[in-house]
Amino acid sequence: MKPPVFVASVVLGLLTGIDDFLYAYGVARLPISTSALIISTQLAFTAAFAFLLVKPKFTPFTINSIFLLTLGAVVLALHTSSDRPANESKIRYFMGFFMTLGASALYGFVLPAIELTYKKAKQTVTYSLVMEMQMVMSFSATVFCSIGMIFHGDFKAIPREASEYELGQSTYYVVLVLNAVFWQMFFMGAVGVIFSASSLLSGIIIAALLPVTESLAVLFYHEKFQVEKGLALVLSLWGSLNYFYGEFQENKKMKKQNQALETEIT
Template identity: 30%
Template structure:
């Protein structure tokens, strides 16, 4: 009888040990796999999505307001997209210190990555500023969804992203919604383009489709292969350091281009005075950092493609506010494009729901098989 109990305890102990340390001996990996897709996990993802939605919407509208109110320095507009990064030092100092046994990549590996990605972010921010000036805010924000198709390619090549029918449908629908607006942009009657001629719209389209997709994939690859941790502390550190480099690029461009000499006159001529000029730039900087924080956290928690899909969900919100703030006209093409964008996101979200349900069913089957194995092991004795 004692021998039977010993066998039973050994069999029951094996699954527990594997669930504690994981198949590769990594306790953290197993803990992440058990919490991914849970209710708490979805709550944290929803918070990150909210940051992306609100931050992107406010930052895009304030960026358009800067140009419409008399701002003309593209390097200053570029600086606002990364210049708020020192604010991240406050939450970074408030996060708990990492445990002594936590693996920390060597600085010689991290700083070249920070520098490389930061330079890419700096130039991509400049292209974003050009595009925002050339395109109406409603058209620009939805056409930016075309980045998703490029991000799908880089995610597949760099991050080995798994594609299903639902994910492919999401990417295609969002891309078609952007193409639909591109076709109808010449007749949309938007007034928020800063008076840019329609001949410059294609330039804006090309500038929007820049290096953003590549940057997101590089973020995910860094978390996966170099840092190998997804904690809040690493997310904040990654965002702050890369944005500091991007800010340095923007300041260098501001000085080299001579735009810094025009800032006092631009501030004096700004609509409603200097205070509104400062508040507009400061609000833009804070909004971009909030959006970037949510974006990087989504990359760390889920994937770069999911983060980009979430960004496209923010795009239909912008035209609604642009109608009230800038006098844009809500055309039928934009309405159809917005519905397509929402449908594309829901398709991707449903794929994650299906994956979560399959994971739960797989765990339940494993528990049943383990229970059957225990009973079979006890009966012969």
């Protein structure tokens, strides 16, 4: 890894650390299904920043998909008062809402910035280099978050939280470790998609997982599922399916063009 790529990875890691803080703070004050729908706006931010930084190809299907996914989040935002937990103050709830939205916007910037780093790197970008960059980014984000936890005294709270955990102290630490492992798998997958395709596709895949999160939140946490959440979910599903259908049509069109070109040559 050359110095410019290393410096870029450190900066991206620090931005990821800030994003982690915003995400953790916001999710702690919102129902899971609500936070998941807000995070779906990440696609709109990813598309906007990708347009500014890496200039991807936008098809009508892509634009329609981004519009539908963003509209779903707007519908949810207009009906937040009915979703506020009973023990949560209005101010803290809206702080959680806007910090989650901020996390979505920031990660929407990070994904195209990673793609831009790949494009501007003055060396051959292999998946090994991608893994090195991710290691530096994760380390930088961990240092950022750890410093904040030290000053806030969060490490002292971990044993107390473990002792109060309903499923048992050992299970608490298992959950922490598994969280770390699964988040690393997520990040490696996200940067891998950017390396293989684009930041926009990475954002689409993240948004496409929304129905899974919604379903699990209602199933395991028995969260309320109001009409506006249902409408937002339908819009999100429609937007995701619209994108993948557009990609399927584009690939089909490209295949026909390649076949026609091969026929002309022969």
